Every structure is written in C-alpha cells, then in structure tokens.
Amino acid sequence: MVAKLDDYLRFNETALNLRAQRQQLLASNIANADTPNYKARDIDFAKTLQGAMDGKTTKVPPVELARTSAGHIAGKPAGDSGIGGSPLLYRTVTQGSVDGNTVDMDVERNQFTDNAVRYEAGVTAVNGQIKTLLAAIQPG
Template sequence: MAAKLDDYLRFNETALNLRAQRQQLLASNIANADTPNYKARDIDFAKTLQGAMAGKSSTVPPVELARTSSAHISGKATGDGGIGGSPLLYRKETQSSVDGNTVDMDVERNQFTDNAVRYEAGITAVNAQIKGLLAAIQPG
C-alpha cells in the first residue's frame, strides 16, 4: 500500500526537488553577477526530470584530488555532477561583458521568478493529491 502511495506522489516529489535545486543554481548565478569570468549555469529541466524519473544517476565520474604531501588525506571531488543526474549547462551569452561574466540579471531574475512560480504550482498539485487521498480515506 505504501509503495503505491509513493508511486502516486513520486512525480511531483521529484519535480519539486529538482525545482528547489534549480532555484539554488539560479540564486548562485545572481550572487555571482559581479564575479569576473563567472559563467552562468542552468539545466534543461525537462530532460533532467525525465532522467530523474527514469532513475538515471550522474554520469560524471569523481575526480581524484591532488595531494602535495603524504600527510594529506586522499579523497575524491564530485566535481560538476549536475542536478538529478543531468549535467549543468552554460547559459548562452546574451550580452558581452568586459570581465567575461555571462550573467544577465534580467534573464536570471526572470528564470528565478518563473521557477519559483512553478515550484508553488507543484506544491499546489501535491496538496490537491493529498486532499484527494484524504477524501477517499475519510468516511462521509
């Protein structure tokens, strides 16, 4: 029974998780608007959601960290693994800048707001699903 409930809610749960991660990515772009040579990043949300629903994991292998002393702890950096198993993409430059920064604040604010509205719509959809389940369970 619980597995069926999980399956029923999985799509919206996955979409909300990806929207939250994308919101952080867009906020990072905005925060780095004045950082020289910063390249704005984003994801193809539809492809990322399809990959996440199919259960695909990140295809980017971890990177071995360089050690300059034998006393250093070895480790692996996950690098730029992306979101939901999909790689992060560079946003196409809309206007050139002297310092090499590709963040266009108008584009970033628009994407940030659009993503926030879609996140809220996802929450509304989950609430409707839960209300439907409660209506089916409760006598009356």
C-alpha cells in the same frame, strides 16, 4: 499499498526536488553577477525530470583532487556533475561583458521567478493530491 502511494506522489516529489536544486543554482548565478570570469550555469529541466522519472539518472563519479603533500587537506571536487545526474550547462551569452562574466541579471531574475512560481504550483498540486487521498479514506 505504500508503494502505490509512493508512485502516486513520485512525479511531484521529483519535480519539487529538482526545482529546489535549480533554484539554488540560479541563486548562485545571481550571487556571482559581479564575479569576473564567472560563467552562468543552468540545467535542461525537462530532460533532467524525464531522466529522473525514467530512472536513467547517472551519477558522475567525483573527480579526486591531487594532493602533492600528505599535509594537504583532501578537497571536494567542484559540483559540475549536475543536478539529478544531468550535466550543468552554460547559459548562452546574449551580451558579453568586459570581465568575462556571463550572468545577465534580467535573464537570471526571470528564470529565478519562473522556477519559484512553478515550485509553488508543484506544492499546490501535492496538497491537492493529499486532500484527495484524505477525502477518499474518510467515512461519509
């Protein structure tokens, strides 16, 4: 019974998790709009969601950072393994900048807003699913 409920809600749960992670990535792009040589990153959401639903997400093993002294603190690798096992992609540059930064604020704000609206739509869909389940189990 619980497995059927999990299956019923799995798509929206996965989509919402990926949308939340993508929102963080887009916010990072916006926050680094003035950072020299920063390259804007994103994911192919449809491909990532399809891979997650098919169970084909592959976790890339983290890269060990070399320490040249025993006194060095072990660092964490950069988060280039992507979201949901899907690799992070570089945003296509429409207009280059002198400092090498590829963040286009118009594109980033548009993607950020679009992702936020789709996240809210996903939350609404989950609420609808839960209301349907509640209506089905209540007497009368």
